[in-house]
Amino acid sequence: MADLKNMTSEEAKEVHLTLVDTIRKHDESYYREDDPAIPDAEYDELRKQLLELEARFPELVTPDSPSQSLGVAPAKGFGKVKHKVSMLSLDNAFSNDELREFEGRIRRFLGLGPAEEVAFFAEPKIDGLSASLRYKKGRFIQGATRGDGQVGEDITANLRGVTDLPLEFAGAKAPPPDLFEIRGEVYMSKADFLELNKAQAESGGKIFANPRNAAAGSLRQLDHSITASRKLRFFAYAWGEASSVPGQTQAEVLAAFKNWGFSVNPLSEVCANMEEAIDAYRKIEELRAELDYDIDGVVFKVNRLEWQSRLGFVSRSPRWAIAHKFPAERATTIIEDIEIQVGRTGALTPVARLHPVTVGGVVVSNATLHNEDEIIRKDIRIGDTVVVQRAGDVIPQVVEVNLEKRPKDSAPYEFPTRCPICGSHAVKEVNETTGKEDAVRRCTGGLICRAQAVERLKHFISRNALDIEGLGAKLIESFYQDGLIKTPADIFTLEKRDAEPGNLQRIKNREGFGEKATRNLFDAIDDKREVPLDRFVYALGIRHIGQGNARLLARNYLSFDKLRSSLSDTSDNAGDAYAELLDIDGIGAAVADAVTEFFREDRNQEMLDDLLAEVTVTDFDPPAQDSAVAGKTVVFTGTLELMTRQEMKAKAEGLGAKVSGSISAKTDYLVAGANAGSKLKKAKDLDVTVLNEQEWLDLIGN
Numbered sequence: 001m002a003d004l005k006n007m008t009s010e011e012a013k014e015v016h017l018t019l020v021d022t023i024r025k026h027d028e029s030y031y032r033e034d035d036p037a038i039p040d041a042e043y044d045e046l047r048k049q050l051l052e053l054e055a056r057f058p059e060l061v062t063p064d065s066p067s068q069s070l071g072v073a074p075a076k077g078f079g080k081v082k083h084k085v086s087m088l089s090l091d092n093a094f095s096n097d098e099l100r101e102f103e104g105r106i107r108r109f110l111g112l113g114p115a116e117e118v119a120f121f122a123e124p125k126i127d128g129l130s131a132s133l134r135y136k137k138g139r140f141i142q143g144a145t146r147g148d149g150q151v152g153e154d155i156t157a158n159l160r161g162v163t164d165l166p167l168e169f170a171g172a173k174a175p176p177p178d179l180f181e182i183r184g185e186v187y188m189s190k191a192d193f194l195e196l197n198k199a200q201a202e203s204g205g206k207i208f209a210n211p212r213n214a215a216a217g218s219l220r221q222l223d224h225s226i227t228a229s230r231k232l233r234f235f236a237y238a239w240g241e242a243s244s245v246p247g248q249t250q251a252e253v254l255a256a257f258k259n260w261g262f263s264v265n266p267l268s269e270v271c272a273n274m275e276e277a278i279d280a281y282r283k284i285e286e287l288r289a290e291l292d293y294d295i296d297g298v299v300f301k302v303n304r305l306e307w308q309s310r311l312g313f314v315s316r317s318p319r320w321a322i323a324h325k326f327p328a329e330r331a332t333t334i335i336e337d338i339e340i341q342v343g344r345t346g347a348l349t350p351v352a353r354l355h356p357v358t359v360g361g362v363v364v365s366n367a368t369l370h371n372e373d374e375i376i377r378k379d380i381r382i383g384d385t386v387v388v389q390r391a392g393d394v395i396p397q398v399v400e401v402n403l404e405k406r407p408k409d410s411a412p413y414e415f416p417t418r419c420p421i422c423g424s425h426a427v428k429e430v431n432e433t434t435g436k437e438d439a440v441r442r443c444t445g446g447l448i449c450r451a452q453a454v455e456r457l458k459h460f461i462s463r464n465a466l467d468i469e470g471l472g473a474k475l476i477e478s479f480y481q482d483g484l485i486k487t488p489a490d491i492f493t494l495e496k497r498d499a500e501p502g503n504l505q506r507i508k509n510r511e512g513f514g515e516k517a518t519r520n521l522f523d524a525i526d527d528k529r530e531v532p533l534d535r536f537v538y539a540l541g542i543r544h545i546g547q548g549n550a551r552l553l554a555r556n557y558l559s560f561d562k563l564r565s566s567l568s569d570t571s572d573n574a575g576d577a578y579a580e581l582l583d584i585d586g587i588g589a590a591v592a593d594a595v596t597e598f599f600r601e602d603r604n605q606e607m608l609d610d611l612l613a614e615v616t617v618t619d620f621d622p623p624a625q626d627s628a629v630a631g632k633t634v635v636f637t638g639t640l641e642l643m644t645r646q647e648m649k650a651k652a653e654g655l656g657a658k659v660s661g662s663i664s665a666k667t668d669y670l671v672a673g674a675n676a677g678s679k680l681k682k683a684k685d686l687d688v689t690v691l692n693e694q695e696w697l698d699l700i701g702n
């Protein structure tokens with residue numbers, strides 16, 4: 001580059017243009033085509049020149065200059081990657097009996113006879129972060145985080161720095177598959193973690209609580225040279241999209257991974273049956289303390305892949321795998337105070353403020369006390385000495401009170417009957433069918449309760465809901481406090497209102513903001529003006545509507561218009577619209593009532609009108625659109641002989657069909673097994689197509 005000191009601003013502009021252009025081209029080939037054209041050192045030099053030039057001529061810094069971002073990923077974060085095959089999580093078993101029940105469920109689902117043994121593959125459950133690595137013809141082309149299981153973040157550049165992550169498959173015996181996604185866990189060894197914290201302490205950097213946090217913090221660095229400097233490792237244990245699978249059992253596939261050059265956990269083994277699997281758990285638990293990496297349990301997978309694929313998955317976990325976590329770690333401490341938090345649905349949750357204590361390597365100073373009944377049941381009082389436990393990511397809990405150490409002057413805790421935030425009455429609802437009082441006391445203030453309003457907003461922007469980058473819980477609190485954001489729609493009108501003439505509260509002037517951070521925030525908000533239906537439904541924070549139920553609703557109604565108009569038309573919890581809702585497999589009365597109650601409330605309708613003026617809800621994209629039964633409603637009846645009813649149903653749903661329990665004019669198919677009764681008659685009356693089992697299997701191409 002020409003001499004900076006004597007450069008005119010005209011010349012600087014020219015040089016800047018060339019530099020920006022060159023860097024962009026290299027970014028493109030590095031990140032997108034995965035084929036860097038120049039050595040890293042040369043690339044770094046170009047970036048350095050750009051920074052120096054812009055330091056001397058600040059007018060050249062535009063928001064889209066490469067100096068404001070890393071690679072092609074926008075400055076505000078990583079690019080998104082849609083997982084073609086969802087990244088699932090695991091169900092947990094807490095005892096050997098639960099493991100045996102797991103085996104029982106598998107046997108029933110597959111309809112196995114008593115003579116047939118189910119072999120399991122046991123693997124340590126690595127306490128790290130899962131990642132999906134895409135290989136094209138055996139070459140690493142893209143890596144992503146799990147994210148919400150459907151969409152993760154593109155961390156390709158960062159993953160390149162992970163030890164034991166081959167950039168190319170080893171072993172030339174057989175040609176590698178055209179496409180293969182390796183899945184596994186990125187983790188940091190205990191030794192490297194201690195070393196990193198030591199270095200961080202010396203340089204005044206962030207101290208990590210445990211190896212898992214250190215691995216997460218290191219992997220999610222926008223500057224991938226930082227990631228590379230931290231020693232991260234990888235164990236391969238699963239796969240996603242694949243043009244072919246190298247084996248017929250879990251064990252065979254992992255052996256192939258090993259040949260390809262991946263690390264496969266050496267403690268993994270095939271167990272001929274569940275009793276052997278339980279032995280494997282004991283063995284791994286005994287070794288736990290000696291290992292140089294954290295594990296938090298053992299994962300059991302059905303070894304035969306053909307059975308895995310028949311078993312499929314429920315909501316977000318496979319039916320063919322389960323995790324048995326190690327027991328929670330415990331410690332003793334004192335309850336210094338009990339505070340009441342008010343949640344999004346008005347629930348008053350008591351929280352114990354503890355004298356800080358280390359439990360399994362993490363400092364704990366709060367524990368949930370769940371609800372009023374729980375405090376009474378355990379007679380928990382302020383000043384008590386208690387045993388607390390933590391299991392994985394779960395919020396610490398109080399297990400028991402040490403009565404011998406109870407102070408003489410202690411008194412039972414009196415649970416408030418008014419909301420500590422808004423002063424409204426806090427009541428326990430009575431369940432209409434059982435006549436029993438609910439364990440949870442709820443604030444009756446609704447949206448006039450600041451706590452409920454704020455918690456709903458926090459939920460609205462949370463990770464599995466709108467997931468607005470840079471707009472977190474703290475910011476929502478402070479924007480709410482200052483009257484900037486009171487409703488979900490306010491989030492989307494923030495920029496417009498901020499720009500209004502005469503506005504004295506400009507966001508860029510707030511502490512911690514400034515021009516660039518404000519721009520990033522507005523961009524991140526704009527990014528979410530289109531939301532998928534299931535996320536949107538979940539984001540509304542309706543009682544009982546978690547991610548699973550939100551998906552069920554989305555899958556049934558397909559568009560928000562349809563969902564809203566149908567559910568707003570349920571004035572007396574009777575009639576067709578209500579019946580349709582209840583007819584969705586998996587939706588019971590409590591959920592149906594909560595949903596219809598939500599849509600009957602005028603304030604919620606107003607909130608939706610305002611919000612929909614700002615955002616577009618995209619229709620639900622049903623899986624396997626190309627299947628003959630996608631979107632169709634099917635009812636199974638009678639004794640099925642070719643597959644268990646559960647497997648039939650799971651298969652139909654996997655192809656995008658709706659499985660219903662009753663026949664109506666909306667039913668497309670009745671699949672009738674032997675001895676079908678009244679449903680068959682009704683189907684004939686309503687002219688519904690009736691198929692036998694084999695005809696149905698032919699239709700779905702089984």
Ligand code: IVH
Pocket residue numbers: 088089090091123124125126127128129130146185237238299318321323
């Ligand atoms: S299998 C469909 N195997 O545990 C298979 N997961 O709770 C899904 N994990 O998200 C995962 N070690 O991050 C599997 N040997 C192992 C594992 C493992 C750790 C993590 C993984 C996953 C989470 C599920």
